[in-house]
Amino acid sequence: TESTSPDSNAFVFCVSVVEGLALLDLGVSPYSGAIFHETPLIIYLFHFLIEYAEFVFMITDVLTAVALYLAIQDFNKVVFKKQKFLIELDKYAPDVAELIQTPMEMHYIPLKVALFYLLNPYTVMSCVAKSTCAINNTVIAFFILATIKGSAFLSAVFLALATYQSLYPLTLFAPALLYLLQREFIPIKLKSKSFWLYTMQYTALYLCSLVVIICLSFFLLNSWDFIPSVYGFILSVPDLTPNIGLFWYFFAEMFEHFSLFFICVFQINVFFYTIPLAIKLKEHPVFFMFVQIAVISIFKSYPTVGDIALYMAFLPVWSHLYRFLRNIFILSCVLVVCSLLFPVLWHLWIYAGSANSNFYYAITLAFNIGQILLISDYFYAFLRREYYLTHGLHLTRQDGTEAMLVLK
Amino acid sequence: QGRDLIPVLSTGEAAPRFLCSKSNSFSIFQDQAEQFFRSGHTNNWAVLVCTSRFWFNYRHVANTLSVYRSVKRLGIPDSHIVLMLADDMACNPRNPKPATVFSHKNMELNVYGDDVEVDYRSYEVTVENFLRVLTGRIPPSTPRSKRLLSDDRSNILIYMTGHGGNGFLKFQDSEEITNVELADAFEQMWQKRRYNELLFIIDTCQGASMYERFYSPNIMALASSQVGEDSLSHQPDLAIGVHLMDRYTFYVLEFLEEIHPASQTNMNDLFQVCPKSLCVSTPGHRTDLFQRDPQNVLITDFFGSVRKVEITTETVSLDSDLAGFESNLPKDELATEPLKYAEQLPVAQIIHQKPKQKDWHPPGGFILGLWALIIMVFFKTYGIKHMKHIF
Numbered sequence: 001t002e003s004t005s006p007d008s009n010a011f012v013f014c015v016s017v018v019e020g021l022a023l024l025d026l027g028v029s030p031y032s033g034a035i036f037h038e039t040p041l042i043i044y045l046f047h048f049l050i051e052y053a054e055f056v057f058m059i060t061d062v063l064t065a066v067a068l069y070l071a072i073q074d075f076n077k078v079v080f081k082k083q084k085f086l087i088e089l090d091k092y093a094p095d096v097a098e099l100i101q102t103p104m105e106m107h108y109i110p111l112k113v114a115l116f117y118l119l120n121p122y123t124v125m126s127c128v129a130k131s132t133c134a135i136n137n138t139v140i141a142f143f144i145l146a147t148i149k150g151s152a153f154l155s156a157v158f159l160a161l162a163t164y165q166s167l168y169p170l171t172l173f174a175p176a177l178l179y180l181l182q183r184e185f186i187p188i189k190l191k192s193k194s195f196w197l198y199t200m201q202y203t204a205l206y207l208c209s210l211v212v213i214i215c216l217s218f219f220l221l222n223s224w225d226f227i228p229s230v231y232g233f234i235l236s237v238p239d240l241t242p243n244i245g246l247f248w249y250f251f252a253e254m255f256e257h258f259s260l261f262f263i264c265v266f267q268i269n270v271f272f273y274t275i276p277l278a279i280k281l282k283e284h285p286v287f288f289m290f291v292q293i294a295v296i297s298i299f300k301s302y303p304t305v306g307d308i309a310l311y312m313a314f315l316p317v318w319s320h321l322y323r324f325l326r327n328i329f330i331l332s333c334v335l336v337v338c339s340l341l342f343p344v345l346w347h348l349w350i351y352a353g354s355a356n357s358n359f360y361y362a363i364t365l366a367f368n369i370g371q372i373l374l375i376s377d378y379f380y381a382f383l384r385r386e387y388y389l390t391h392g393l394h395l396t397r398q399d400g401t402e403a404m405l406v407l408k
Numbered sequence: 409q410g411r412d413l414i415p416v417l418s419t420g421e422a423a424p425r426f427l428c429s430k431s432n433s434f435s436i437f438q439d440q441a442e443q444f445f446r447s448g449h450t451n452n453w454a455v456l457v458c459t460s461r462f463w464f465n466y467r468h469v470a471n472t473l474s475v476y477r478s479v480k481r482l483g484i485p486d487s488h489i490v491l492m493l494a495d496d497m498a499c500n501p502r503n504p505k506p507a508t509v510f511s512h513k514n515m516e517l518n519v520y521g522d523d524v525e526v527d528y529r530s531y532e533v534t535v536e537n538f539l540r541v542l543t544g545r546i547p548p549s550t551p552r553s554k555r556l557l558s559d560d561r562s563n564i565l566i567y568m569t570g571h572g573g574n575g576f577l578k579f580q581d582s583e584e585i586t587n588v589e590l591a592d593a594f595e596q597m598w599q600k601r602r603y604n605e606l607l608f609i610i611d612t613c614q615g616a617s618m619y620e621r622f623y624s625p626n627i628m629a630l631a632s633s634q635v636g637e638d639s640l641s642h643q644p645d646l647a648i649g650v651h652l653m654d655r656y657t658f659y660v661l662e663f664l665e666e667i668h669p670a671s672q673t674n675m676n677d678l679f680q681v682c683p684k685s686l687c688v689s690t691p692g693h694r695t696d697l698f699q700r701d702p703q704n705v706l707i708t709d710f711f712g713s714v715r716k717v718e719i720t721t722e723t724v725s726l727d728s729d730l731a732g733f734e735s736n737l738p739k740d741e742l743a744t745e746p747l748k749y750a751e752q753l754p755v756a757q758i759i760h761q762k763p764k765q766k767d768w769h770p771p772g773g774f775i776l777g778l779w780a781l782i783i784m785v786f787f788k789t790y791g792i793k794h795m796k797h798i799f
Contacts, residue, residue, distance in 0.1 A: 024768040044770050044778070154789050212781065219774045 017046050017132070029221060031229035034239075038132060039165055040217035040226050045135075057127045060138045061118065067141035068313055069114040071148045075286055075317070076106045078148070078183075093392035099385060101320055109316050117313035121339075126306035133306030136165050140310065143169070144289065147176045150183050156205035164213050167234050168296040171274045175292055177202055178278065178285035188282055237263060237301045242360055244342065245303040246368055249361040270299040280383075287382055290314045294375045298368055305339075308371070315378075324381035327373060334370035338363050449563040449604045452713040453556060454479045454489045457538060459570030459579045461495035461530070466509070466650040467641050469497045471569040471611055471657040473519040474511050478664040479565065482712030490541055490556055492528035494570075494580050504648055511653050511661060527554050535585045542566075543596045560601035565609070565710045569657065572612030574635055575620075591621040598624040605698070607710040611656050613638040616692040628675065628698045628705070632656030632682075633689035640688050655687045667707050669714055675702035 017038060020030035030036045030043065049056050080103060086092060087100070117123060126134055143158035155176055162169035177199060178188070186194050217226055233239070240248045247266060254262060273295050281288040290311060297307030322328075341363045348355035456479070458472035476491055498507050498520045509520040528537055540546050541556050558564055570577055576584040597603050608629040610618050615631030622629060632654065633639040641651035642658045653661070659682035667673055679693050679702070695702050708714050 021768075027767070041778075044774070047768075047770060151789060154785070157785055216774065216777050216781070219777060220770055222771070 017042065018050070021047065021050060029223060029225050031225040037230055037233045039230055040220040041164070041213070042132060042135070044220060053130055057130055057134050060134045061123060061127055064134070064138045064141040064310075065114040065118045067138070067145045068117055069110045071141070071145040072110040072113045072317055074145075074148045076109060080106065092389050095393050096389050099320075099389055099393070105320070109319070112316035112319075113313055116316055117309060120309045120312060122305035122309040122312070126304060126309060131304055131306055133304045136162065137306055137310045139165060140169060140172070140293070143172070143176070147179050147289075148286070150180065152180050152202055153205060155180065156202060157209045160206055160209035160213055163210060164217075166300070167231055168270055168300050171271055171292050171296060172289060173203075173206065174274050174278045175281075175285045175289040178282055178288065182283075182285060234301055235263070235267060237266075239302075242346075242357065242364075243302055244305065244364050244367060245301065246299070246364065247301050249357065249364070252357075266299070267301070270296060284382070284386075287318070290317075291375055291379060294371065298371050298375075318378060318382065321378060321381035321385055324384045325377050326380070327377050331370050331374045331377065334366060335374070338367035338370060342367070448561065449709065450561040451558070452484050452488060452563050452565070452710070453558045454484050454565040454567070455492075455541060455556060456489065457492045457533065457566075457568045457570075459494055459533060459568065459577060461580055463495075463497070463500055463502045464650055465495070465570075466497050466648070467653050468569045469493055469495065470509050470511050470519060470653050472567065473509050473524070474517075474653070474657060474661040475567045475609075475664075476524070477519045477521065478661065478667075479711055482664075482667060482708060483669055484711075484713040486523075486525045487553065488713065489525070490527050490554065491525065492533045492538065492541075493526050493530075494533040495530065502649075510645065510648065511658070525553070531580070533580060535579050535583050535589075538579075538585065539589065539593050542593045542602075544600065544602060556602070558602050561604050562602070563605045563607070563710050564603045565607045567609045567611075568618075569611040569654065572610070572614060572618065574614045574617045577610070577612055577618060587618045587621040590618060591623055594622060594627060595624045598626075605700075605709070609660075611639060611654050615639060619692075619694050622694070622697060625697055626699060627694075628702070629694040630678070631692045632687070634692050637689040656682050656689070656691060659686060664707075664711065667711065669708060669712050671706075671708065673707045675705040675707065678707060 016035045019033065020036035020038065020043060023030045023033060023036070024043070046053070046056075079101065083100060092100075123134075139158055139162045143155060143162055146154035146158050159169060159172060159176060162172070180202065181188055181195065181198060184198065186192070186198055188195060214227075218224060237247050237251060240252045242248050250262060250266075251259060274292065277288055277291060281291070293307075293314075294311040297303055297311055300307070342360075345355055345359045345363055349357060349360050454476075456472050456476050458468045460468045472491070472493060476489065479489060480486070497503060497509050507520065508518045511517045511519045528541075541554070544556065546555055556564070568577060570579070572578060575588075576586045578584050594606065594608075597606075603626070605626045606624075606628070608619060608622075608627060610630070611632040612618070614633060614635050614637065616634045619627075619629035619631060620635075633656075640655050642653045642655045644651045660678075663678065663681045675695075679691075682691050684690050698705075
């Protein structure tokens with residue numbers, strides 16, 4: 001029931017793109033119906049490739065894996081260099097030898113990342129369901145690759161493309177900017193002129209490419225229809241088909257009087273964490289990017305399992321945090337059990353008629369809580385490791401007893 | 409000729425008849441003719457409605473079924489009875505004696521029987537359906553058994569029971585019919601010539617309020633209780649666990665059990681059924697709209713379907729001369745061309761379908777712009793010098 005299961009949903013390929021192309025053949029704008037919500041570039045892409053749709057999605061998945069592989073390879077080099085630099089500067093406490101990452105253990109991480117992405121059951125499901133989320137993942141993966149390689153121009157172009165596809169990668173602007181600043185050795189001080197210059201350059205590149213892409217899309221169909229249909233659709237959530245996200249249940253029951261308010265509240269949730277995370281994680285922009293991607297895939301209006309596959313692919317990069325993770329067993333059980341229960345309860349609700357939407361939404365909630373706890377667990381572990389690196393492994397309180405780090 | 413005469417059924421008494429009348433038998437003949445045309449109806453209908461559901465309203469279903477039984481026994485066929493029962497007591501899971509509905513305790517009388525035909529059942533008993541039956545405004549797909557196909561020579565008995573109040577009767581716990589609506593429905597029936605005479609019996613609390621508003625002619629109404637009084641139930645049966653009948657209908661049933669198709673009992677006797685001592689409530693009736701004197705109205709005029717049959721010993725010879733009557737049937741038209749089915753599904757076209765031509769192509773300007781951008785990005789990233797390697 002891949003094509004009917006809600007896990008890869010409103011942007012599902014099979015129904016909507018075929019419908020859009022059929023409408024075009026009939027001479028009608030594809031956005032006039034309520035099903036098609038893809039961007040014009042997707043129309044252009046699939047206009048020629050629709051017969052080979054399976055191959056297209058397999059190739060995009062492979063491309064994503066390759067891009068992640070190369071990105072993480074470069075990232076490891078950067079991490080290692082930085083670590084060496086900090087050791088030489090004596091920034092680390094004396095007894096943290098066991099926390100330092102060695103090249104031996106970091107050697108296989110890129111391969112693990114690529115395999116995590118390719119062999120993830122979520123990726124496989126998303127590919128089989130031919131969800132355009134795979135294309136989003138590819139674009140974001142290329143953006144990450146471009147950022148880590150240090151090319152501001154390509155990074156801005158890919159970020160503009162990712163934002164153009166689905167609105168939320170806008171929040172990835174901050175970590176990308178932080179990473180590039182770090183790479184150029186520009187200190188992040190608000191008074192520094194070079195900081196503002198670089199930021200302006202990057203912003204200009206990003207906005208210009210976004211504008212160019214949007215204008216180009218205008219020329220595909222000679223109309224601005226796609227803007228309300230794509231971005232209006234993402235922002236105002238009119239389609240309440242059940243999916244693994246948090247939006248549909250609320251808005252199915254809400255009075256129209258309040259729906260605007262709650263849409264704003266829900267959408268702010270995605271963008272809201274950027275600034276605090278930027279302040280806290282300004283030294284570690286790639287981890288920031290990981291957390292941001294996870295936040296997007298949890299809180300976006302129409303999440304799919306493909307989004308989850310993308311950030312889960314990054315988990316091997318932080319495998320050295322394993323000893324600091326507190327709830328990893330429960331969380332993995334929650335995630336596995338919930339993913340198994342999704343199709344069961346969907347079947348019970350829709351086909352057998354003996355459950356109702358509450359069951360399905362309960363599992364959705366549990367799943368999302370599992371994801372959120374996973375992210376916050378990794379966040380805690382990361383910060384704790386950083387703290388230990390600078391302050392030593394055996395922390396003592398003022399009176400000499402052993403202390404415990406708590407995330408406030 | 410007067411030897412073996414069969415009694416004429418209309419009057420119930422044997423009466424000799426002479427075709428060639430002399431002056432002294434003329435008055436007898438006139439009396440008989442008068443008797444013959446005493447009531448103006450030629451057919452009888454009954455609309456019996458029970459409006460309550462749930463097991464504890466067993467007695468309302470039993471009421472309706474007792475009237476149904478009497479009416480059928482006295483001759484109205486099922487095709488002329490519209491029986492509306494809002495719930496199924498006989499097959500209710502709480503019925504300890506399934507397939508039965510009793511009216512007396514000690515299970516003396518099973519009014520459900522073997523040949524009950526319920527026309528409107530369960531959720532079909534609604535105010536709308538009831539009014540549609542009465543007025544005849546029924547969708548064309550309704551089967552005949554659900555229609556009241558009465559005409560202007562029909563006497564109709566309408567019996568309603570359930571829970572009611574001052575001016576309304578409750579249908580199925582969700583809606584009510586008011587006395588004004590009922591009166592208007594009867595007026596519609598009168599204007600559409602759907603009845604000759606109407607007898608309306610209601611057994612609910614404050615039932616008299618339901619006939620207060622009638623204004624159409626030829627209606628006689630009976631109710632089990634006055635406004636402000638409750639109509640009470642008769643006796644509970646401890647084996648079944650509910651009250652089996654309402655008092656008024658119980659005594660009406662007892663009364664009707666003694667009527668047979670030939671009885672001459674009239675309406676005044678029906679008005680005396682169930683005095684206050686037995687019924688606790690005061691039954692009421694209304695006859696001001698009725699044109700005949702209730703004294704002259706037979707019970708069987710409404711409760712039975714008595715056919716007026718005249719027996720004659722005369723023979724009538726039919727004229728066998730059919731000259732002048734030629735059939736104008738058209739000659740068989742020979743088929744001029746062989747007939748065949750219209751082509752509804754062009755199977756041949758579907759099977760041999762060619763792949764669809766795509767009618768839409770992206771505009772040239774778009775493709776040009778897109779690829780120009782892609783090439784620009786490529787060269788900005790990798791530098792112009794790589795062009796040497798490509799070409």
